[in-house]
Amino acid sequence: MPLKIDEITEVIKKQILDYGKEVVVQEVGTVASIGDGVALLFGLDKVMMGELLIFNDNVFGMALNLEEGAVGAVIIGDDSQIKQGGKVRRTGKVVKTPVGDELLGRVVNGIGNPIDGNGPFVNNEFAPVERIASGVMSRKSIDQPLETGIFAIDSIIPIGKGQRELIIGDRQTGKTAIAIDTIINQKGKNVKCVYVAIGQKESTVAQVVQKLKQAGSMDYTVVVSASASESAPMQYISPYTGVTIAEEWMNKGDDVLIVYDDLSKHAIAYRTLSLLLRRPPGREAYPGDVFYLHSRLLERAANVNEKLGGGSITALPIIETQAGDISAYIPTNVISITDGQIFLSEQLFNSGIRPAVDTGLSVSRVGSSAQIKAVKQMGGTLKLELAQYYELQAFAKFGSDLDDATRTTLEHGAKIVELLKQRQFTPLSEIMQSIFLLAIKERYIKWLPIEEMANFKSEVIKHFEKDEDGKAVLKLLNVEKAYDESLTEQVQTEVVKVLKRVVKTVKDWKSVNFGTEAEWRKLK
Incomplete structure (x- = not known):
């Protein structure tokens, strides 16, 4: 068949025009196994760490294990819809959460989707949940108090804007009460608040929201809830979602208070994930990077300089101890990351001293720098x-x-x-x-x-x-x-x-x- 010169010319012209352009090929993999919110995938050779994956066009997952020839992913949502041999698609994007003032007064789930029945968000502003913390040179010293309104804390163990102060104690000693009182005390002080409930009962979270509404504090607060009934991946990602929401406000020059209630349950959720992903267990079956789990979260609390907006994130992580043992694995990890701790004693609590703050074991490494002169x-x-x-x-x-x-x-x-x-x-x-x-x-x-x-x-x-x-x-x-x-x-x-x-x-x-x-x- 004779070749037509015009046709050859058109092909060459098209090749010249398309030269250098990347051909977009959607990478699709296969689900090798699924169970307990964790999936093993084949065929996703170029997937990124922390990348968002889509199963059956309606269930999301996140890549956490990048192995040779296989990918371990956690399912964010209902894993019952995913079957062995099903298809999984890459999105090319890391997991993101909605951010902005539209979240104030709302209750959202572990990935930032509203769960309070007040409709979806109109504004489509998103930010990645995993970010590198502000560098040392972008921070300034802590010199402004974040008033808790609690006499025993503000006068003896003061908290400054940009500080990370651990609230630690046995269960039922008033840890959450201190955090909620601190949020309520920010009314009229131009501080936005984020309360992250990890592994709590839904009824408990509902009571907290009700208390905040009664005090008029929901107007400047967002509640991120990954309750005990949620999957381990949702509990794992929720504090990073919370701090991403807070970081957006900090970068705009606002002061933010974030409460993580509590990081003991967060560590347990991460241990569950790691064991299901076949990562080698270490001390108390926690994975080797459990310190990094909390350090990369808490390091994002900062008091940044004016070049970066001059905002701050003050973090109040909560840790539950067993029989007052602050030398256990997770408590010592978080103590070493934070700038001090408020230790609540069961003995003081039971003897009627409330808040049950043990002034001997409690310390603030910022000290009087975070107090007004009158209190000093x-x-x-x-x-x-x-x-x-x-x-x-x-x-x-x-x-x-x-x-x-x-x-x-x-x-x-x-x-x-x-x-x-x-x-x-x-x-x-x-x-x-x-x-x-x-x-x-x-x-x-x-x-x-x-x-x-x-x-x-x-x-x-x-x-x-x-x-x-x-x-x-x-x-x-x-x-x-x-x-x-x-x-x-x-x-x-x-x-x-x-x-x-x-x-x-x-x-x-x-x-x-x-x-x-x-x-x-x-x-x-």
Whole structure:
């Protein structure tokens, strides 16, 4: 058959035009085995680590094991629809989550899809869930407090914006309560919040959402829920989804608080995945990279410099201990990653001291840099006084004969502990805390029996919020945020007014057990 010159010319022209263009070939693989939310795949030779895969056009997965000739993937969703011998397709994209202000007030699942029944997101802004954390040179020092509203924490173990402070303790010791109180206390402070619930009961998450709604805190909060009924892959990915949502706001210059409740269950979900993927088990059957699991998550909390927007992410990871053992594998891992820990003691909790913060084992590596000047001035010796009290309390059990100095220290410490007690959902501002610290520092509380501490506390709050003189001093203190000689005297005058009112209700001088009766009657 004779060749036509025109046809040959057209073919050559087309080849010249298409030269250098990549031919897009959709890579399709086969499911070799499926079970427990994990699939073994063949035929995906060029798949990326963490790449999003599509099974049967409606179920998603993520590539986690890249082996020679096979790929191990976890299923994000319902794996019952996937059958052995079925097809799987590459997307060429890593797993992403929706981000932006549209998420505020919503409850989403582990990959950022809404599950609160309020409809889908309109805005299609997405970001990859796995990112490299901000570098050292892009960060600045932590110098602004993130107020929790909890007296025992803000005055002794302060948290700064950009810090990673671990909340650790046995189950049912009030770990989540501290985190929720901190979120509620951010109302009106221009801080956005992300609460990540990992492996919690759905009813528990619903209660948390309800509490946040009642407090008006859902307006600036997004809840990421991967409940206990969800698959291990969903629980594994949920904290990375949460921090990606937070990072988007940080990059725009916002301050963000993120709570991971809790990372013990996250580590268990990852161990489940790893064993199903046939990764070699190590200590307590956890995989060798379990430290990296949490370090790459928590390192994304930062206080970035102005060139990157000047925003911050403050992380409050929660870890559950067994019988108070903070030297176990996962607790020690997370302690070494974070900038301090708030240790909650079951013994203190059961004895009625709530929040049950153990001030001896708790520490903030940021310290007074994360406090306003007023609290620094008045609360510098508080931790030392409590340490002396707990030490003497242990020794006092062995002997009944105590000298006056020891008895005074014990009584003063017991009154401080009583003042530090705080009911849930009743946050205190740092300025109000500084007034109580002044009352402790000036030893005004010595004139009251221990039973009157709660009454004294509520009377002081009432006086500074409702009395005209008290309101004027509080307003001035809120502006200055520090004590000078004049302001100290004014606050002392107002505290003494309250003290005299409360002392009048005390009938017996012997219940005070301090100073002389003449001094006490003069005050009364």
